Amino acid sequence: MGIEDEKTVMNDTIRQKKLILDTSAILSRRVSLMQGNVATTPSVLDEIRLGKIARYTGFSSDMMDILAPGKESLCAARKAAEETGDLHELSSTDLDVIALCLELNGILVTDDYAMQNVASRLGIEFMGADLKPIDRDIRWQYRCTGCGKTFQQHVEICPVCGHQTKRAVRSYKKRQ
Ligand SMILES: [Zn+2]
Numbered sequence: 040m041g042i043e044d045e046k047t048v049m050n051d052t053i054r055q056k057k058l059i060l061d062t063s064a065i066l067s068r069r070v071s072l073m074q075g076n077v078a079t080t081p082s083v084l085d086e087i088r089l090g091k092i093a094r095y096t097g098f099s100s101d102m103m104d105i106l107a108p109g110k111e112s113l114c115a116a117r118k119a120a121e122e123t124g125d126l127h128e129l130s131s132t133d134l135d136v137i138a139l140c141l142e143l144n145g146i147l148v149t150d151d152y153a154m155q156n157v158a159s160r161l162g163i164e165f166m167g168a169d170l171k172p173i174d175r176d177i178r179w180q181y182r183c184t185g186c187g188k189t190f191q192q193h194v195e196i197c198p199v200c201g202h203q204t205k206r207a208v209r210s211y212k213k214r215q
Contacts (some may be wrong), residue, residue, distance in 0.1 A: 040134060045076075049097070051195065052165070053135050054112065056076075056144065056145050056146050056147070056164070057076050057077070057078050057104075057143050057145040058076060058077050058078070058145060058148050059077075059078050059133075059136060059139050059140040059143065059145040059146065059147050059148065060078070060079045060084060060149075060168075061079070061133065061136045061149040061151065061154065061168075062083050062087060062101070062132070062135075062146065062149045062177065062208060063085065063146070063149060063151060063168050063177055064148040064149055064150070064168035065079065065087060066177065066208070067150070067168040070150060070191050076102040077102065077103040077104070078103055078105070078106050078139065078145065079103055079104075079105060079106075079136065079139075079141065080106065080107055080108065080132070080135040080136055080139050081105055081107055081134040081135075082107075082135045082136075083132055083135070083136060084105060085132075085207075086099055086132055086205075086206055086207050086208055087207075087208055087210070088102070089182055089205060089206075089207030090180070090207040090208030090209060104141075106139055107135070107139075107140050108135055108138035108139040108141075109138075112138040112139070112141045112142040113134060113135070113138040115138065115141060115161065116134045116137040116138040116157065116161070117134055117189045118139060119135065119157050119160045119161045120137075120153075120157045122175045123156050123157055123160050125153040125154075125156050125157050127132055128153035129153055129157070130153065130206050132151070132206060133151065133154050136149070136154070137154060137157055137158060137163070140158065141161055141163060142162050143165075146163075146164045146165060146166060147163050147164070147165035147166075148165070148166055148167075148168050149167075149168060150167055150168045151166065152201060153173070159188060177208055177209075177210075177211050178208075178209040178210045178211075178212070179193075179206050179207065179208065179209055180206075180207050180208075180209040181193060181194050181204040181205065181206055181207070182204060182205055182207050183197035183199065183200060183202050183203075183204050184202050184203055184204065185197055185200040185201070185202025186199055186200040186202065188200075189207075191202065191209070
């Protein structure tokens with residue numbers, strides 16, 4: 040499929056259902072192709088803002104609805120992730136996005152296979168974020184909500200001050 044065909048498909052899709060974007064989908068800059076009917080969660084915004092990556096993606100939260108999922112849909116997302124064995128692969132942000140998608144009966148836009156897998160289990164439609172096959176990687180860092188120290192490895196609790204960390208985007212690069 041060419042880019043123009045893809046755009047047509049996207050436009051047809053937009054008329055019917057809301058698109059729910061995860062962090063990778065927002066950073067892929069396809070948001071501009073999807074304008075008008077796009078949503079994400081507050082936790083996704085946090086990941087992007089904490090990483091201070093927004094300034095060079097030209098990303099603005101005005102482009103989309105920012106909605107937090109309810110408890111019930113979060114429970115359903117977590118349960119489905121347990122069933123598929125993907126729970127350990129998913130962050131709380133990932134679960135938020137899946138839950139919101141379930142709640143709005145939207146289409147999940149993500150490049151994350153674990154998220155796609157859980158979406159499929161829940162009967163949620165999904166699509167990849169990039170026009171081409173996935174060739175980009177997000178590298179994450181974890182920032183302490185107390186002292187602000189950052190960690191390149193996954194750390195749940197800050198060893199310096201004992202506060203919880205939050206996942207943030209460290210870089211978003213073309214795969215070598
Ligand atoms: Zn700390």
